[in-house]
Amino acid sequence: MSAALRPDPARLDPRRLRALLAKELTQILRDPSTFLIALVLPLLLLFLFGYAVSLDTSRTRIALVLEDSGAAAQSLAQAYENSRYFDVALLRASAPAKELMVEDRSRGIVVIPQDFSRRLARGTAPVVQVITDGSQPNTAGFVAAYAKGVLGDWAAARRPALARALAGTVTARPRFWYNPGLESRNFLVPGAIAIVMTMIGTLLTALVVAREWERGTMEAMIATPMTMAEFVLSKVVPYFLLALAAMAMCTVLAVTLFGVPFRGSVLALALVSSAFLLPALGLGLFVSTVTRNQFVASQIALLASFLPTFLLSGFLYEISSMPAWIRAITFLVPARYLIPPLQTIFLVGDVWPMFWRDSAIMAGFGVGFFMLSLRATRRSLD
Amino acid sequence: MRRIAAMIVKEALAIVRDPKSRTILVIPPLVQLFVFSFATTLDVTHADVGVWARSQGAASTDLVARVAASPNFRHVLSISSPAQLRHAIDRQTVIAALVIGPGFDRDVAAHRPAEVGVVLDGRRSNAAQIVAGYLTAIAASVGTASRIGTPAAGAVVTNWFNPALSYIWFTLPSLIAIIVSVSGVAITSQSIARERELGTFDQLLVSPLRIHEILIGKTVPPMLSGLFNATLFLAIATTVFAVPFKGSLLLLYLALFIYLLALVGIGLFVSALSMTQQQAFLGSFVATVPILLLSGYSSPIENMPGFLQTLTCIDPARYFLVIVQGEFLKAMPVAAVLDQLWPLALIALATLGAAARLFRARMG
Known part of the structure; x- marks a missing residue:
């Protein structure tokens, strides 16, 4: 053609x-x-x-290992249970907590150690251990941040002087234009x-x-x-x-x-x-x-x-x-x-x-x- | 048995012989692997932000310097009027702007609580929230060093399975699940629809082959390509990207095999309903999108509303995703894998059974 x-x-x-x-x-x-x-x-x-x-995290499942039965430790555990960010499984030992995480049934572990109340009473800062499930990096970041946040709020409430000091610092007030919610x-x-x-x-x-x-x-x-x-x-x-x-x-x-x-x-x-x-x-x-x-x-x-x-x-x-x-x-x-x-x-x-x-x-x-x-x-x- | 073997050989030849189909089964997954690995990060780095400093004292200069020095921001745009602020946000020149009020330095000097405003682009609310977090932390760091003594209690954070929280360690194992989902359903449904459209399916029907034998033969191409792509991804993930594989390959392949069966069942179901390749393609797309979005990859299942969490129980990808991530990073033990495997097997039985029934009802 x-x-x-x-x-x-x-x-x-x-x-x-x-x-x-x-x-x-x-x-x-x-x-x-x-x-x-x-x-x-x-x-x-x-x-x-x-x-x-939805990328807005709601309640994340974590295990709380409470090794200390002192009053302060109990009160911190209560703070975690009341937090709206976590769905807490309360345990007494860390082995089952690890199992939960391997089986994908929890995203983090918060360990309140044996000496928590004792150290607090003595005035040496006790250390809470936060373990996250790194296989989900995004959620792991949230867990770490919120777990620290709960601890910080709890500590501030116990020491009003510190809370006042914190209030004196600079705060940022975010405003999300066009999509405030x-x-x-x-x-x-x-x-x-x-x-x-x-x-x-x-x-x-x-x-x-x-x-x-x-x-x-x-x-x-x-x-x-x-x-x-x-x-x-x-x-x-x-x-x-x-x-x-x-x-x-x-x-x-x-x-x-x-x-x-x-x-x-x-x-x-x-x-x-x-x-x-x-x-x-x-x-x-x-x-x-x-x-x-x-x-x-x-x-x-x-x-x-x-x-x-x-x-x-x-x-x-x-x-x-x-x-x-x-x-x-x-x-x-x-x-x-x-x-x-x-x-x-x-x-x-x-x-x-x-x-x-x-x-x-x-x-x-x-x-x-x-x-x-x-x-x-x-x-x-x- | 001999008839099934012949059908399987025919199907395998049909893929391997056509150079275009051959390429299409390998190249797109590879491109996806690389694009996905580098593009899909929810971290925010190199964001452009604006600063409107209406006070020029020591504290605000310090704050601006800290923002400029942050590794998370690339350009820091200086803003000097409300119109300029709106312009920069509206046109997405910046994702956020820090607004330092005229009384800021006075407040800081007088040890009064000082506040800075942060305006964020809500159109990109995820990234904006992360940037808000960065700016809040920077603001809080101004002048804190001198004030706070020993904290009441500290926290030590450890990340198990992925100490550096590397995003690629999460993406690549999940990608195996995604890639086989996409190709598993599409290849099955389109290979049958193609034969129906070209009329060769009727030839198969009048041959001595029984319907279930034809269907078994049709599971071969997607199973082969799924196993091949998964193996390729596994090799690249562990060598090129150095993602650790700590679990058992045997368990992973067992799970992969059952997962592919479930997908093939869905693909067969779609193809029983479609007369043309166009219908099969759109049908498999409509089936694959919810499978992926409800799997827990794009957002955790815990975040979904209750009724959707229940719905995810019939999503095969949900179970396979847990297994593949678990076998890579967590060395998930047999018992935990079995917990995920039995629902997966039930789903595979259900989809294959439903597809076989539908085929028999429509062709028998």
Whole structure:
């Protein structure tokens, strides 16, 4: 087939485009998995992020080994039992406490030693031993800090002079703007939206285009008068709309069911989401064109889009804490420019300079991916 | 038996022969291993903070110097007006700002309780809380040295199993659980859905193979890739990242095998419900997300509300995660492993049984 016989690949015929769009929309609406991704997945993610992923530590199980039966030791043990940070198992020996920790049934051990009351009476500072389960470093840090805190409060209460001295020092009063209750739900919702849009924009698109190649229907379509531009548009527009619909669904559910504030404007949300969908769809198209196999396409798309959205976008993990080479990679992750505007729209309001800048960067990535996939398609047709 | 053997050979060949699938079973897990190990830390270092000093005396200069010297902060931005403060926080130039009031130095000099304000970006509430902790500790350190004598009682902290609280020692063992969960469910469901979509599944059905024989054959690719990836991760974790492995390999592989069976059961269940690879892919994603988020990896199970804690009892990843972390760092004894293993085995039986029934009902 010579190139001269083919129409200009950039030409758009409204009738053909309409027919292609109708075909794609029918396929989407008929497939029961559309329901899964547009309704079930947003609900599931919001629910899990709202309830399951909570980084605010509640009561941690620890073992308290009370080797001393003196009054002071008893009173300190009482302080630990009354603490709202701990769920205390009171033991008399340290061997069973160690067992509990090895079996993963406690996260720490506080040992009040035999000589505790005696040393306190003599005026030499007694030492309480705090042992944490280092296999969970985050929880271990909490246990150590709170165990020391309980001890400090108890000691201060016993020696009012010391408490007065402490009150004279400098204290910091933290105020958390935009999320005073520190609800982790509030910043996880934007993450849920980003994941849903990535799933539809990149993964679904990659699967759908790869399917045409895998089943051989792609050749059939190329044999029609359809131009490349029409084909790309017919694949991109329906999923763009589906992703926006799922995003809207997520937003409505988040605000109504989960009580997340929405302080920005719908317009800003539409701008930022649309800008993000350009690179998302472009990447999906590119991956499917290159692989032409649904399984391979889905795995690569998972690796190239879902994982970065989850790990490298600043949604769960602080980018500034990552090593330099990973920080450099994050600049290439489109979701990195989506998460801060989304969080801002929900919690702060409209900060247009930020939205414009991030949207422009995302759109730039989008153009890049579309050009790459057009080149890949053309090459494969020759 | 011979029929099953033939089916197993067919399945093994199907993976090994296709170069793209072969690469896809190895490269993505490796990339994930490295990205995960370095990116997933909940520590906060190199944060950018702002300082608005409205008092210029000795105490506030000391405080600002201590903030600037802290290894946890990278840039310290000087702020001089409320508008600038709002601008820096809103655009996320800084995650926190220390506000030293005009009366600060006077209060400190007069030994009155002095207070500094800390404004934090609540959008990133986790990191912000950690930064708040750093700044509170720095503020408390100003002028304390002279005042406090001997404390009433002290505490000595020891971290067992991971003395330096290295995050990688936690991430890498957990990653074995995560990686096999993701691939176990997806590979199973997609390999069947692919045959159904291409019509070759009907050919299998009309062959002398019985349904359960086909299903047994279909468990081979995910089991093999799961065992392979887990072994690869184990090797890299202990050599490249020097994570200690103190337990028994035998127990770990026994648990891994049962865990993979449970996952394959879920994968088969999803594939029995899907006609196309697209449905299988989305179905396995929807199944895998709760398995991972409820496993206790992303946040401890103790932090979840009561009804979700109950729900985690049917999550196979929960048990395997305890075993894999325990075998790596704690040399968890046999009895404790068995405590985790029997619920895992029950779940595997349940998922495989349910999948077999569903298949028979829909294809039989």
